[in-house]
Amino acid sequence: MIRKLLAFLGFKAVRLASLMFAISLISFMLVQNSPIDPVQAYVGADAVRVSPEQRAQIAAYWGLEKPPLERFVIWSSALLQGDMGTSMIYRQPVEEVIGERFLNSAALMGVSWLLSGIIGFIAGVVAAMKKDTWIDRCIQWYCYTLASTPAFWLGLLLLMIFAVWLGWFPVGLGVPAGVLADEVTMADRIRHLILPALTLSVVGISNIALHTRQKLVDVLESDYVLFARARGETGFRLFWRHGLRNIALPAVSLQFASFSELFGGAVLAEQVFSYPGLGQAAVDAGLRGDVPLLLGIVLFSALFVFTGNLIADLLYRFIDPRIRKAGVR
CATH class of the missing domain: 1.20.58 (Methane Monooxygenase Hydroxylase; Chain G, domain 1)
Incomplete structure (x- = not known):
């Protein structure tokens, strides 16, 4: 092994x-x-x-x-040799710029990734268990609507409603303007993080929910589930014993494979909310011709996506013993 x-x-x-x-x-x-x-x-x-x-x-x-x-x-x-060059914009080594900006992007993408995965999986399971009911139709309507919604448009909509009209959240940036770094609290950072993270989460729920729903519907219509129903298994017990493991692998694969979409969405969300993350740095580097920084971010984003796919493959081998026996793929 x-x-x-x-x-x-x-x-x-x-x-x-x-x-x-x-x-x-x-x-x-x-x-x-x-x-x-x-x-x-x-x-x-x-x-x-x-x-x-x-x-x-x-x-x-x-x-x-x-x-x-x-x-x-x-x-x-x-x-x-480990030298990615010096940024023409920030006059700092590229690895330092990426390290500083990635911390902000990691918080944004991490929260969005967890929320979209958990909510999407639960929504897909509920839609499949309540197939052809009004709950299922509402979840599918939500997913199909937001699946075609651009992240930047949704971000502008949330910004206009919750920041401009209602004033519940700040308009942009990662911390309050005019406040010293030592005086910025965790609560301030969270308030500035909520709207960008909500933008990415809402858009990311659709794929997970629809994919999970279809996989679970196929499982529930299989012969061994029909046999389990005949033995009296219903509801959550039926899902836990016969459905969860069968839909876990596709959900895990799709969730980790969404790293590329997550990174691309973060670029748009950070531009809308002026959030000081890696996506905004990439846009600035491209528009201002900062070749070392742009190439460094491209390589880092490729490594980031590859890592997500690698984690998915490792989890595959851990969850399903058949893949371990199949050897290297």
Whole structure:
């Protein structure tokens, strides 16, 4: 068993290495062909007062005058040594910027991920157990409606209702404006977190609920469940003994596979609420031509999504012994 697990992890490590190389190369080529001039974006409003000689010096300072292939080799060599470069916007090492911003994004995505998974799973189970009733129709209507709702539109709607009209929550940011960092309390951070987390959670519930409902409906219509009903098993006992394990694997897989959608939704939510997370940093890096920071965030987000899929695979092998016996996949 341990040998199979090590072989499985080794296979995943090789896939991760090849994935990171491919993403690095493709991302660098896309950034290289971007219409945004990094020097122009770096100078900003002072472009009129910057001479061509000064622009050349700025390009030389950031290594932008070198050929693309040479720059990629230099960047990838430094990356292999643990150096992701320096952000042109924040004037800090890229790993420090990502570390600071990811803490905020992790809180946002973690709360949203838990809420959407738990509520979505429960809603799917209830809809399946109450199939063809008004409860089932209401849950399906909710899911189909929000499945096609853009996260940024829902965020703007929640912001307008709960922050502008009712005034229950702050309009944006991650902490109160004008307050020293030492004076910011946990309650302040939670109040600024609620609306962005609610935006991601509400949108993320749909897929989990609909998928869980359909899987449980299939299970409840199977022959062995009909036999269990004939023996007198009904309600929660029937679900606990015959339904939970059969729908747990698909729910776990879908929940962890949603890391990519969660990260993409966080980018939009952070922009709407001006939340200082990794998504907002990615947008700023793209619009202002911060190549080192943008590439660092791309690689980090790929690693983040890959980790979610890896955890799902490991949980699969833990929950279902048949997958452990099947060997490396």
